[in-house]
Amino acid sequence: MLGTEQLGKKVVHGASYTFLGIALRILTTFGSVAVLARLLTPADFGYLAMASVITSFAALFSNLGFSSVLIQQRIITRLQIDTVFWSSLAVGVFLAAAVFALSFLGSLLFREAIAGELLRVMCVTFAIDALTVPHAALISRLMRFNVDFWIKLSPVVIQAGTAIVFAWNGFGVWSLAYGAIAGSLARTLLYLAVIPYWPRLRFNQSYLASTWKTNASYFGGGLLFYSNSYIDLFLVGRYMGATMLGYYQNARSLTDQIRSQVAVPLQRVLFPAFSSLQNDLPRLQTAVTKSSRLLASLIFPIGIGTAAIADDVVPLLYGDQWLAMIPLVKFLGISIAIRGSTTIAAPIFYSQNKVTLNLKYNFYGSAIVASLILIGINFGTIGVATAVAIGSLYSLFTFKVALGLIDLGWHALFRIIAPPMVAAFAMWGIIEFSRSTISVEIPNSGIHTLLWHVTVGALAYALLVVALSPALLKDAKEVLEKFKRDNK
Numbered sequence: 001m002l003g004t005e006q007l008g009k010k011v012v013h014g015a016s017y018t019f020l021g022i023a024l025r026i027l028t029t030f031g032s033v034a035v036l037a038r039l040l041t042p043a044d045f046g047y048l049a050m051a052s053v054i055t056s057f058a059a060l061f062s063n064l065g066f067s068s069v070l071i072q073q074r075i076i077t078r079l080q081i082d083t084v085f086w087s088s089l090a091v092g093v094f095l096a097a098a099v100f101a102l103s104f105l106g107s108l109l110f111r112e113a114i115a116g117e118l119l120r121v122m123c124v125t126f127a128i129d130a131l132t133v134p135h136a137a138l139i140s141r142l143m144r145f146n147v148d149f150w151i152k153l154s155p156v157v158i159q160a161g162t163a164i165v166f167a168w169n170g171f172g173v174w175s176l177a178y179g180a181i182a183g184s185l186a187r188t189l190l191y192l193a194v195i196p197y198w199p200r201l202r203f204n205q206s207y208l209a210s211t212w213k214t215n216a217s218y219f220g221g222g223l224l225f226y227s228n229s230y231i232d233l234f235l236v237g238r239y240m241g242a243t244m245l246g247y248y249q250n251a252r253s254l255t256d257q258i259r260s261q262v263a264v265p266l267q268r269v270l271f272p273a274f275s276s277l278q279n280d281l282p283r284l285q286t287a288v289t290k291s292s293r294l295l296a297s298l299i300f301p302i303g304i305g306t307a308a309i310a311d312d313v314v315p316l317l318y319g320d321q322w323l324a325m326i327p328l329v330k331f332l333g334i335s336i337a338i339r340g341s342t343t344i345a346a347p348i349f350y351s352q353n354k355v356t357l358n359l360k361y362n363f364y365g366s367a368i369v370a371s372l373i374l375i376g377i378n379f380g381t382i383g384v385a386t387a388v389a390i391g392s393l394y395s396l397f398t399f400k401v402a403l404g405l406i407d408l409g410w411h412a413l414f415r416i417i418a419p420p421m422v423a424a425f426a427m428w429g430i431i432e433f434s435r436s437t438i439s440v441e442i443p444n445s446g447i448h449t450l451l452w453h454v455t456v457g458a459l460a461y462a463l464l465v466v467a468l469s470p471a472l473l474k475d476a477k478e479v480l481e482k483f484k485r486d487n488k
Helices: 004-039 042-059 066-072 078-110 113-122 124-141 145-168 174-194 205-210 212-276 281-308 310-317 320-341 345-351 355-391 394-404 410-436 446-468 470-486
Strands: none
Touching: 004 145, 004 174, 004 212, 004 310, 042 078, 042 113, 042 124, 042 174, 042 212, 078 113, 078 124, 078 212, 113 124, 113 174, 124 174, 145 174, 212 281, 212 320, 212 355, 281 310, 281 320, 281 410, 281 446, 281 470, 310 320, 310 446, 320 355, 320 394, 320 410, 345 355, 345 394, 355 394, 394 410, 410 446, 410 470, 446 470
């Protein structure tokens, strides 16, 4: 097991690369969206979102938790890695064929022929991605975060560039599909280039059988995550059409950048670290408390801040044809702030080998969110976004259950969540006050107004959160000092 200093160094290095990658990926994504939103129509994004409902469902079967099992086990053999490779490849090829077959159902499901046509092209990504399941696990297991940084960033740049080139030449929605395929190819080639692993023609059926319960739990958790993530897209696409789905999907994508580009990458850093501490409760409690506090202090201002500046960022980033997104971004920003700040619950469950328990509570949460969305759909896209925001409150309860596994209770949850939550909502109020009073003095420029509100909000939040949680400042200083020591 790694020593305290060595583990801390690994986590700090991982976090530093993660945050740098986050910044660059977000800039790339937002830059490409600013271009694509002016070259394509809301309906184009809606068509791709329709196809993603089916591709994302199929993706649940892509590794069945193989990658997580390789990361979690203390010792792994070459035979086990080979078994994971061939199993994943077989599943990937099968899924490519299954999505192709389901493409005809997709056209009927959404009453749009183009949804099926997109699926018949995008299905190839399943076979491509399946080639590198063990490679990704080995990088995470070895905590080679510098390598992971480039592998995560480069495909985003390639995907964005490819999509823009095709959109510029009038390919419409197909530019988004071709961009996704190009990104998948780039990611696979990078994994194969940096990890010197080539599978041998051998397979251990007993190893696969011994992990089926864990794999099934990971799959079940993925299935519930899918239902949470895509039931709203399915209902909006089915009953409101491609244009309304385009507005909703892009509003969700804007806010989901917080979860996918910040919270989820940090899970990949923290899961191996927490797993290595699973037999040392005091150290694990300290690591979880500090990590959770820092994560919440970062996610809340971004999520709530995105909601607060929606009136400024949507017309500037997307253009006037996307103004219907504004109220959706506000509700979804609240949702992602709460959900993103509690995503550290998953690494805690996994590190304590409580995957099934995590599945149980996620099932309850999925049922609650689905019920709320079914009610909200009667009030249009704003009703759906409101339902998602209300349903996100359940994640606080799941986080409390995870903390209880390591003997931390409600008091710990309050100390982690309350300060950044209060400071973030107060920041929103200050921005709104600035908008109604001081902003009228700013020259009539969208970028000037946006920068003013971001500056006011950031300063207000920083002062408030430090006043409410002095321990947070201490945690941040420790991380910075450790980073400086490790990089001398």
